[in-house]
Amino acid sequence: MALSVVLPTLNGRDRLAAALDALAAHVPGAEVVVVNGPSTDGTTGMVRDRDDVDVLIEVATRTENVARNAGLEAATGEVVALLHQGLVVESTWLDGLTDGLTDAPVVTGPTHRTLDGGMTTEESERARVGSRDVTYFNGGNVAFRRSVLDALDGFDEYLETGGDRDAAHRLAGLGYEVAWRSDMCVRQEYSADGSRTPDDHGTEFRALAYRLVKNYGIRPVSATGTSRRAIRDALGAAGDVVRGDLNPTEWFGIGRDVLSGIARGAADGVIARVKDRSATRNPHGVSDRTDRAVARYDWR
Numbered sequence: 001m002a003l004s005v006v007l008p009t010l011n012g013r014d015r016l017a018a019a020l021d022a023l024a025a026h027v028p029g030a031e032v033v034v035v036n037g038p039s040t041d042g043t044t045g046m047v048r049d050r051d052d053v054d055v056l057i058e059v060a061t062r063t064e065n066v067a068r069n070a071g072l073e074a075a076t077g078e079v080v081a082l083l084h085q086g087l088v089v090e091s092t093w094l095d096g097l098t099d100g101l102t103d104a105p106v107v108t109g110p111t112h113r114t115l116d117g118g119m120t121t122e123e124s125e126r127a128r129v130g131s132r133d134v135t136y137f138n139g140g141n142v143a144f145r146r147s148v149l150d151a152l153d154g155f156d157e158y159l160e161t162g163g164d165r166d167a168a169h170r171l172a173g174l175g176y177e178v179a180w181r182s183d184m185c186v187r188q189e190y191s192a193d194g195s196r197t198p199d200d201h202g203t204e205f206r207a208l209a210y211r212l213v214k215n216y217g218i219r220p221v222s223a224t225g226t227s228r229r230a231i232r233d234a235l236g237a238a239g240d241v242v243r244g245d246l247n248p249t250e251w252f253g254i255g256r257d258v259l260s261g262i263a264r265g266a267a268d269g270v271i272a273r274v275k276d277r278s279a280t281r282n283p284h285g286v287s288d289r290t291d292r293a294v295a296r297y298d299w300r
Contacts, residue, residue: 084140
């Protein structure tokens with residue numbers, strides 16, 4: 001099996017180095033493609049000094065799906081894995097991947113995170129959406145057969161978040177199964193520092209409305225999925241107001257952002273559905289453009 005591993009990275013030099021070290025130790029035969037950028041922490045120099053990276057691509061757009069698609073373009077393997085810069089493969093990862101591909105053309109697995117009280121992990125996530133049984137996958141630990149990636153046309157670059165969720169809906173629409181293997185596990189090497197990135201509710205709900213409308217059209221399933229999430233978040237924010245963690249003005253501002261995001265995402269989802277009427281449902285995929293890379297270093 002010819003395996004390529006694509007690692008998108010942004011200002012994560014030390015974490016990326018740990019991920020590359022683990023790949024060299026546990027998956028030494030894989031083609032490794034790093035998509036960087038635009039980083040400002042010396043990532044380029046670190047990667048160029050290594051002898052276990054086959055291709056380094058520099059991109060100018062700070063969007064994960066652009067980086068993913070740039071890597072998919074460069075990868076030559078019949079199987080292509082995507083790995084997050086902050087995750088390291090464990091010793092059983094390759095065996096789990098290989099075993100999973102005997103059952104389905106896409107395989108994913110859990111992330112192990114070490115906490116003071118022990119280690120956490122994840123289970124497979126499935127949902128019934130409309131007439132589809134959707135199996136979600138970890139976008140930072142997943143492998144595809146090349147034929148599936150070609151059918152998907154990669155990831156939808158419209159999305160700033162939730163690109164893997166969108167791809168899961170499209171996989172279900174195309175009739176592809178996703179296998180889960182607990183042995184295909186990765187580990188979070190670096191613990192969180194306790195800080196929390198502020199939620200961008202507008203972007204999150206724009207992405208949610210976009211992918212539901214694009215994949216299912218203007219149907220009850222789209223409205224139900226979006227409204228259920230909005231109500232849940234609104235109630236959570238209301239609880240923050242009661243506890244004094246959020247003032248009412250901020251709560252109304254969040255509501256405005258949510259409604260604006262839903263309206264824009266739904267409108268853009270309709271446009272995307274019209275642009276690509278095929279089952280692929282990806283008008284902003286790999287084939288849409290050829291100018292992602294601003295520099296490329298190829299040592300194959």
